[in-house]
Amino acid sequence: MRFDAHVEVRLRPGIADPESATIERALPALGFDDVSSMSTGRSFRFAIEADDEDSAAERARELATALLANPVMEDVSTTVEPGRD
Amino acid sequence: MAQKAGVVVFPGTNCEHDVAGALRLVGAEPIFLWHGEATVRGVDVVVLPGGFAHGDYLRPGAIARFSPVMEAVAAFAASGGPVVGICNGFQVLTEAGLLPGALQKNRTLRFMCTTVDLVVTSDRSALTAGVPAGTTLRIPVNNFDGSYVCDDRVLDELRAEERIVLRYQENPNGSVDDIAAICNAGRNVVGLMPHPERASSKLIGSDDGLVLLRALLAARIG
Numbered sequence: 217m218r219f220d221a222h223v224e225v226r227l228r229p230g231i232a233d234p235e236s237a238t239i240e241r242a243l244p245a246l247g248f249d250d251v252s253s254m255s256t257g258r259s260f261r262f263a264i265e266a267d268d269e270d271s272a273a274e275r276a277r278e279l280a281t282a283l284l285a286n287p288v289m290e291d292v293s294t295t296v297e298p299g300r301d
Numbered sequence: 302m303a304q305k306a307g308v309v310v311f312p313g314t315n316c317e318h319d320v321a322g323a324l325r326l327v328g329a330e331p332i333f334l335w336h337g338e339a340t341v342r343g344v345d346v347v348v349l350p351g352g353f354a355h356g357d358y359l360r361p362g363a364i365a366r367f368s369p370v371m372e373a374v375a376a377f378a379a380s381g382g383p384v385v386g387i388c389n390g391f392q393v394l395t396e397a398g399l400l401p402g403a404l405q406k407n408r409t410l411r412f413m414c415t416t417v418d419l420v421v422t423s424d425r426s427a428l429t430a431g432v433p434a435g436t437t438l439r440i441p442v443n444n445f446d447g448s449y450v451c452d453d454r455v456l457d458e459l460r461a462e463e464r465i466v467l468r469y470q471e472n473p474n475g476s477v478d479d480i481a482a483i484c485n486a487g488r489n490v491v492g493l494m495p496h497p498e499r500a501s502s503k504l505i506g507s508d509d510g511l512v513l514l515r516a517l518l519a520a521r522i523g
Contacts, residue, residue, distance in 0.1 A: 232450070234408050
């Protein structure tokens with residue numbers, strides 16, 4: 217079966233995130249005084265062949281931790297759902 | 302006979318000729334090692350030069366660690382062979398797990414190209430053997446992802462085992478503990494963000510980099 221996977225990679229808490237800090241500093245000038253705790257990351261989407269949803273999720277997590285994220289500084293979250301053709 | 306210094310070339314590496322030139326200046330014979338070949342061809346030392354291996358796509362060094370040559374580099378390192386990663390080469394070594402920690406975007410969010418003062422903080426590494434701690438070296442840095450980061454446990458270990466090899470005199474990029482270079486537990490694998498090959502002649506500002514490259518070649522003999 218084909219599943220659609222979505223992996224989100226974000227900097228771990230405590231790791232300096234100058235990009236998000238810079239975005240946040242720009243917000244008041246645009247009138248977004250009510251926004252805080254900005255964090256940026258990367259998002260990966262791919263299709264995966266697996267027997268069931270659990271094994272698709274497991275494979276996606278393997279790929280995420282082996283390559284898509286650097287565990288020293290990044291966390292991952294992974295979701296899979298049945299593929300939409 | 303001149304020592305053979307392997308210079309690893311990935312697609313996107315761009316400092317290999319500068320490194321080869323500087324290695325010649327200190328009496329070594331550079332041998333280019335193409336990333337697709339799983340061998341270091343019997344060289345005495347291995348240098349991973351700077352650049353943008355595999356375009357630095359995903360993260361610097363993230364794809365390069367899967368190049369066939371890296372298995373050979375890891376085996377060479379495991380046998381005690383001296384391995385030095387410069388800039389992108391440092392990033393590759395951390396991604397490959399040959400050195401702990403990671404390099405993240407400079408705190409300034411700027412590509413940084415300048416010359417900095419470095420302090421030798423340990424003379425117990427393949428790159429600094431015989432260079433007394435406290436020696437100041439003036440060497441260029443040239444990177445975007447040059448800010449060293451690691452967890453507290455690794456940092457404690459690096460400090461306790463004197464594996465922080467070079468520190469910035471004035472931290473340019475937010476590196477943890479002013480770290481410019483570290484080595485592995487065996488002290489034969491060293492990664493540094495500054496470019497010693499670009500400080501290879503007084504004519505271009507400094508020849509302090511040769512101090513390190515000489516130490517590297519001596520490491521194999523000693």
